[in-house]
Amino acid sequence: MDKKEPILELNHVSKTFTTEDGREVRAVKDASLAVYPGECIGIVGESGCGKSTIARLITRIIDPSGGEIILAGENIADKKGRKLKAVYRDIQMVYQDPYSVFSPRAGIGTFLTDGLVYHGIMTRSEALKEVGKLLEMVDLPAELADRLPHQLSGGQLQRVVIARAVSIRPKVILLDEATSALDVSVQKQVLNLLMRLKKEYNLTYVFIGHDLAVVRSIADRIAVMYAGLIVEEMDSDELEQAEHPYTKKLLQSVFSVNDRNRKVIPIENMSVSDENLQTLGCPFQPRCPEALPACKNACPMLRMTKSGHKAACLALE
Amino acid sequence: MKKAGLPPAAPGEETMAILEIENYSISYDGLKSAVDNVSFSVEKGEIISIVGESGSGKSTLLHGILGLLPRAAGSRGTLKVFGRELSAMSEKEQRTMRGEKMAIIFQDTGRYMNPISRIGRQFSQYLKVHRNLSPEQMHEMEVDLLQRVHLTDAERVLNSYPFELSGGMRQRVGIAMAMALQPELLLADEPTSALDVTIQAQIVRQLMELRSKYGTTIIVVTHNMGVASYMSDRIVVMKDGHVVETAPAEELISHPKDAYTKALLEAIIELDDERLA
Ligand SMILES: Nc1ncnc2c1ncn2[C@@H]1O[C@H](COP(=O)(O)OP(=O)(O)OP(=O)(O)O)[C@@H](O)[C@H]1O
Ligand SMILES: Nc1ncnc2c1ncn2[C@@H]1O[C@H](COP(=O)(O)OP(=O)(O)OP(=O)(O)O)[C@@H](O)[C@H]1O
Ligand code: SF4
Ligand SMILES: [Mg+2]
Ligand SMILES: [Mg+2]
Numbered sequence: 001m002d003k004k005e006p007i008l009e010l011n012h013v014s015k016t017f018t019t020e021d022g023r024e025v026r027a028v029k030d031a032s033l034a035v036y037p038g039e040c041i042g043i044v045g046e047s048g049c050g051k052s053t054i055a056r057l058i059t060r061i062i063d064p065s066g067g068e069i070i071l072a073g074e075n076i077a078d079k080k081g082r083k084l085k086a087v088y089r090d091i092q093m094v095y096q097d098p099y100s101v102f103s104p105r106a107g108i109g110t111f112l113t114d115g116l117v118y119h120g121i122m123t124r125s126e127a128l129k130e131v132g133k134l135l136e137m138v139d140l141p142a143e144l145a146d147r148l149p150h151q152l153s154g155g156q157l158q159r160v161v162i163a164r165a166v167s168i169r170p171k172v173i174l175l176d177e178a179t180s181a182l183d184v185s186v187q188k189q190v191l192n193l194l195m196r197l198k199k200e201y202n203l204t205y206v207f208i209g210h211d212l213a214v215v216r217s218i219a220d221r222i223a224v225m226y227a228g229l230i231v232e233e234m235d236s237d238e239l240e241q242a243e244h245p246y247t248k249k250l251l252q253s254v255f256s257v258n259d260r261n262r263k264v265i266p267i268e269n270m271s272v273s274d275e276n277l278q279t280l281g282c283p284f285q286p287r288c289p290e291a292l293p294a295c296k297n298a299c300p301m302l303r304m305t306k307s308g309h310k311a312a313c314l315a316l317e
Numbered sequence: 318m319k320k321a322g323l324p325p326a327a328p329g330e331e332t333m334a335i336l337e338i339e340n341y342s343i344s345y346d347g348l349k350s351a352v353d354n355v356s357f358s359v360e361k362g363e364i365i366s367i368v369g370e371s372g373s374g375k376s377t378l379l380h381g382i383l384g385l386l387p388r389a390a391g392s393r394g395t396l397k398v399f400g401r402e403l404s405a406m407s408e409k410e411q412r413t414m415r416g417e418k419m420a421i422i423f424q425d426t427g428r429y430m431n432p433i434s435r436i437g438r439q440f441s442q443y444l445k446v447h448r449n450l451s452p453e454q455m456h457e458m459e460v461d462l463l464q465r466v467h468l469t470d471a472e473r474v475l476n477s478y479p480f481e482l483s484g485g486m487r488q489r490v491g492i493a494m495a496m497a498l499q500p501e502l503l504l505a506d507e508p509t510s511a512l513d514v515t516i517q518a519q520i521v522r523q524l525m526e527l528r529s530k531y532g533t534t535i536i537v538v539t540h541n542m543g544v545a546s547y548m549s550d551r552i553v554v555m556k557d558g559h560v561v562e563t564a565p566a567e568e569l570i571s572h573p574k575d576a577y578t579k580a581l582l583e584a585i586i587e588l589d590d591e592r593l594a
Contacts, residue, residue, distance in 0.1 A: 188584040254514050
């Protein structure tokens with residue numbers, strides 16, 4: 001893997017939403033992350049911690065509140081309007097529900113070629129000639145081109161979405177829970193497909209998911225998020241030696257088919273007081289089994305640990 | 318008005334089928350069956366998981382049990398809930414039963430929410446139909462229920478529109494609503510698919526507690542074989558509209574008989590597996 005220059009870099013990126021009634025929601029607080037060409041970086045984390053918001057910031061569907069998003073050496077954080085079209089070409093996104101991205105009346109062939117046509121890579125008639133090849137690339141029969149979305153299964157449709165994303169040769173593909181709606185057998189096929197395409201076209205992925213085993217199986221590195229912050233970053237092979245208390249808790253919470261009845265789920269009382277929510281300290285402190293007195297007052301920074309992970313935890317400093 | 322759920326059956330006490338399904342089929346278009354000739358029954362206080370192929374009819378079956386199929390869809394065969402044939406009940410009876418005795422956690426909660434109405438409003442409308450509470454009592458109940466599913470910032474959630482919440486936050490609102498009225502039969506369609514595994518574990522524990530405290534009968538649809546194996550007494554495997562295998566959870570995991578069940582189990586990715594190459 002070429003580790004020299006990141007293809008995508010987030011530098012202190014933040015996003016605050018302001019709701020209609022004037023409340024501020026700090027969805028992403030201070031995220032820094034480098035993604036290198038040809039690698040897959042996995043993102044896992046608490047539900048609501050800002051993973052999809054990061055994905056929407058990188059694809060520039062929404063504007064960041066602060067920080068830099070560097071794509072192939074260029075800051076795209078402040079790009080607006082027509083200048084964003086190039087970004088849309090370089091970064092493609094695959095969502096959890098494939099049905100939601102299709103228009104119900106447009107055939108699969110049209111959907112598949114939309115990207116090529118929109119970005120002026122080919123005319124529609126040129127692109128339509130490529131449909132068979134694109135379907136073949138994701139192991140689907142060419143006849144599917146004439147079908148409508150509801151005539152395909154979820155797994156088939158997700159392959160079509162992946163084929164369209166790859167068709168325009170983007171620099172980065174973001175996959176936001178892209179396999180979580182699929183049964184384990186189809187999921188595995190799609191993961192293998194993603195791996196094959198990654199090698200064939202030297203693709204770069206950001207893979208967001210909740211299934212730690214799945215994320216670990218496909219990602220080279222894993223970033224763990226909690227409450228809008230990246231709290232740990234490590235090589236996938238190191239996941240089981242995770243050091244941050246939240247990552248450790250994630251690992252303990254996985255249900256494996258092999259440990260039926262062995263796991264005892266400790267009760268977590270989550271009625272956090274307002275005071276806790278306003279705290280300046282570590283956001284994980286109310287749930288952290290290893291919290292120190294200092295954790296209430298100081299928010300830890302992401303730093304290199306002794307074993308070479310990056311972690312944001314006072315107990316590891 | 319229904320009080321708390323029934324106590325769990327004492328050992329030796331006669332069990333009662335809460336749900337009996339026999340040669341039951343559902344078709345959306347009158348041509349192809351989405352659920353095809355399915356038979357199984359569920360005893361009071363049982364936890365059953367339905368696993369299987371994407372598109373095999375799992376959600377369709379749950380919607381059938383609740384009487385929530387689209388008008389154009391048709392069903393054949395026997396489906397009895399609480400001992401009564403569903404198709405023989407009036408719309409009104411079905412609606413009352415849905416509120417008082419059964420509830421569902423939808424797979425795609427967002428799709429069943431009104432996009433232009435705040436969560437708090439939708440929650441209150443739901444509670445109002447079935448409970449006679451003052452606005453203050455209702456609010457208190459909502460905050461409590463949301464905090465129980467670990468939505469700690471409950472006030473913010475109640476004040477939000479669905480699009481302002483993450484997928485997993487919406488899913489937990491759905492769980493809180495389904496648990497609100499203490500149903501005797503709870504249908505949970507992928508209840509934890511959008512949650513991080515620490516919260517998933519808490520929800521699984523709470524579902525199991527509903528059974529041990531109130532004798533709640535639960536049917537869970539999930540792609541997570543670990544969750545199915547952990548929480549259920551029996552597992553039903555579906556493929557292509559059919560039930561291909563039903564067995565006690567441990568037996569199904571350790572001695573699967575059907576070829577599809579075997580293939581499914583083999584495809585599970587575990588934490589200590591080799592990474593994909
Ligand atoms: N348009 C919006 N307006 C206000 N708040 C928002 C908006 N979009 C997202 N949020 C908030 O930002 C936070 C992060 O949401 P996000 O969707 O990024 O979470 P996530 O990590 O993807 O969660 P999940 O795992 O549940 O999908 C949440 O608290 C959410 O309520
Ligand atoms: N409202 C509908 N109208 C027509 N066909 C439908 C409708 N809902 C589902 N179907 C079809 O019925 C079949 C069964 O779908 P269903 O959603 O029940 O599957 P599922 O087992 O829940 O799948 P998944 O695991 O992906 O959620 C599929 O072929 C689907 O395309
Ligand atoms: S900083 Fe303190 S509270 Fe936060 S994770 Fe580390 S030990 Fe726990
Ligand atoms: Mg998300
Ligand atoms: Mg379903």
